[in-house]
Amino acid sequence: MSTPAPHAAPLVLVTGASGYIGGRLVPALLDAGFRVRAMARHADRLQDRPWRDRVEVVEADVQDPASLEAALDGVDVAYYLIHAMGGGRSFADRDRQGARSFADASARAGVGRIVYLGGIHPDGEELSTHMASRKEVGDILLAGAVPAVVLRAAVILGSGSASFEIMRHLAERLPVMIAPQWLRNRIQPIAVRDVLHYLVGAARLDGAPNRTFDVGGPDVLTFAELLQAYARAAGLPQRRILTVPVLTPRLASHWIGLVTPVPTGIARPLVESLIHESVAAEADLRALIPAPEGGLTSVDRAIELALARVRELDVATAWHSATPAGAPSSPLPEDPEWSGGIVRGDERQRPVDASPETLWAVLEGIGGRRGWYSWRLGWISRGLMDRLVGGPGLRRGRRHPDKLAVGDALDWWRVERLERGRLLRLRAEMRVPGQAWLELGVQEADDGGSILHQRAIYHPHGLLGDLYWWAVWPFHEIVFGGMQRNIARAAEAAPPDSRRAVNTDTDTDTDTEETA
Template sequence: MNAPDPHDAPLTLVTGASGYIGGRLVPALLEAGFRVRAMARHADRLEDRPWRGQVEVVEADVGDPASLQAALDGVDVAYYLIHAMGGGRSFADRDRQGARSFAEAAAQADVERIVYLGGIHPEGVELSAHMASRKEVGDILLAGAVPAVVLRAAVILGSGSASFEIMRHLSERLPVMIAPQWLRNRIQPLAVRDVLHYLVGAARLEGAPNRTFDIGGPDVLTFAELLQAYARAAGLPQRRILTVPVLTPRLASHWIGLVTPVPTGIARPLVESLIHESVAAETDLRGLVPDPEGGLTGVDRAIELALARIRELDVATAWHSATPAGAPSSPLPEDPEWSGGIVRGDERQRHVDASPETLWAVIEGIGGRRGWYSWRLGWISRGLMDRVVGGPGLRRGRRHPDRLAVGDALDWWRVERLERGRLLRLRAEMRVPGQAWLELGVQEAEGGGAILYQRAIYHPHGLLGDLYWWAVWPFHGIVFGGMQRNIARAAEDVPSDRRSAVAGAGSGTGTGYDTDTDTDTDTDTDTDTDTEETA
């Protein structure tokens, strides 16, 4: 019998392919035998994904309906995995318009099914703004001409998920917690591997179902009990949790923003989802999609798998994988015409007595646990200030300790351009009255060694932006001068017999997770787990 033609396999479109779920769904669909078209606002942010060569990549944005035509052409099943978490005051309008544009474009392209991942919520209660928006997106897709399968999940447990990182850092850092009373509400967590199982299964459902399905794991417990479950898996003493009725979601999200890597803007919708119980009201999908081999993953096993992934630096995607809509990426404000006549900058260069390859390895390994090679106290203080006002601070860390990719979060920066061995451009995502970039470049020097180029660029917004620049200007010599000297010294201090190994450290293709640059309170664990499983 002839093998089936892979070109006859259904074509799936994965929107949000650079995000946490989308980046994991792509390889899951490939493994299941589907053809995959991955959609992102910036296609270059998918270049380093291990599955890049197996999929078609299309650049499109639901905010630009015209760009959706090519993305949806010939698609059988379209996954809608877009939601403006922490997306500013107008996020609901963007979500609403994006869903409408996508539903209309899918109908014009004769797509057979749309699959959407939303959140479990009780009926008949007033929902938070973010939960209401997610529900509205599902309702818009269900009301469209293309049949939609809307999956609703509660807390997702997996390495790198925002929910898991909140749980992990609260448990590890706070042996005693004063928590809101609604931490005792029941939730039904679901392992990320089981979320992917149901998402893939949704593409194979027979007929043309147009409805919601609640999906949940085998355990129903409270978030407080979930924190204790993490403590057990991590080998920590049981946490003491004192609940009080006065801690509002706003206060709780600010506290989470200070204690965990997840900033306030992302933490708040997650916290607000805990105000109500999140338990599946029905299990209809289990009758249509067989359970995964071995059954659904329990909470304890899901936590063990996630910890193993983190320990092995094998975290495929993280909560900060996707960049927010509308984030600036180009053009770089290199001339007064772009910026209205005002561009501030600090530019330096230095000869380094090391090979360009060794110097580049130091540059590509910057941030995360290694820090920023200058005035550590200043960076930590600025990171704390950023977290107080809801920014990412320094705790996002790195995806991998040695290797970067375009789109990666790097502490409070985002990798905007990467020419491996030559140029690294970072865009600041800290709270600042303007836009800021940092460039680090390498060039081979005549006569041996390398030239290190360093440039900081700032485009101020209004008078406040200018005042900010001049307020920090006296520290530039300490920060940027020290950074350049110490990067050069780090490259020069690599022993000659190790320089080839150091230069090759950033050439791997694995992924990982490296966080907590402004604290030393991480706890190593020795959980015996099967690291080949998805978490």
């Protein structure tokens, strides 16, 4: 283990640094005076974070124990913020293996403390599969050789959190809703700023406590009352909520997947957690970590703050910031690993009577409210089909109206590569029998204008994948040809050297809020 410089600030490792909590914890730790090492499975997904130049970035995966050695070298406190949300039947195995690998590697590296964020759950009751897995992860860390502080929180209220987005869209879109009876169960929400306060404080705890602590806000209410609190903050009339005993978590999560931007696979574990009351059983941490200045944030204030961030399009991280568990991280098909595979593609280029800067502004502003400069009905229909089978559809929108970063979710795409001013590569996360990418590139032309390069790439999986490609092939000219023409027109119609994309005729009307 490396020896830190005399009097150096403690070094902390943040796993899941590309995720919702991890992405906000890093700057909070920096502001508190810690040295920070940020860990991600793909380091390039942190390259556009505003704090990137202030931290050490390491690429590692808890499923690969050998990769953890360098990540944990010299670390004083390690934050374990990794969950396999919506990861299919094997997610519990991955959670279990990852926690054991991390606990063992931390012991070998001489880490002083592990801090883990889990969920509040009632003791002695049968838990949902996801909640049971969260509990098991905490138990594994507590049983390890390194002392662990396990914080358990209920609903986290903050701009961009999955819980907040579910609440926001249900309240705004459904003045009358039929809901399961367990929406009347009590919960104790906590503002994300207070969660971060306790997480930072956990690194400074005296001694070596090895136990769980419940953390909650000052208010206890039902989720139904939480919906009404949002309606008040948003200036909406009181919502009418009719509860029935027959809506199962599976049915409720499918409904949420259709009404909100949160896919069914992410919604289901959140819905299942509401079956049980989520109220702090103790408040011991308050005696060890003083409350933040001004006290803990009330539910009404937390909603007001989150709503203001959303309306100002100033959301630091979102529930979709991290790559979903099990998502493909494969290279493009022309790379050596794909040798011998079947690759389908649609490649086009077009001269554009606009500067490269203007064209790039259009490309970087694509998606979300502006749409995809293409066959609107086709995109809407495909998005609805994707949501019906549990995919993200088009409602994830964008993190920022004009700027993208590697790792950003963009409707049903994710930004895989970004060379600002030159190349935007998107990888599809919609449900499709294969893997798909969309590349948009800018090249300067000899006459001072630019050339738009557009390439759709598809690697089919089996016969079904090939059949899918040929089924949609007749629509390529409408979709990809129309996209190229409309992007060119938008750039040519924009003011010279415009840095903001303009799209007035091809907006999708799927109401994709900026949720990141």
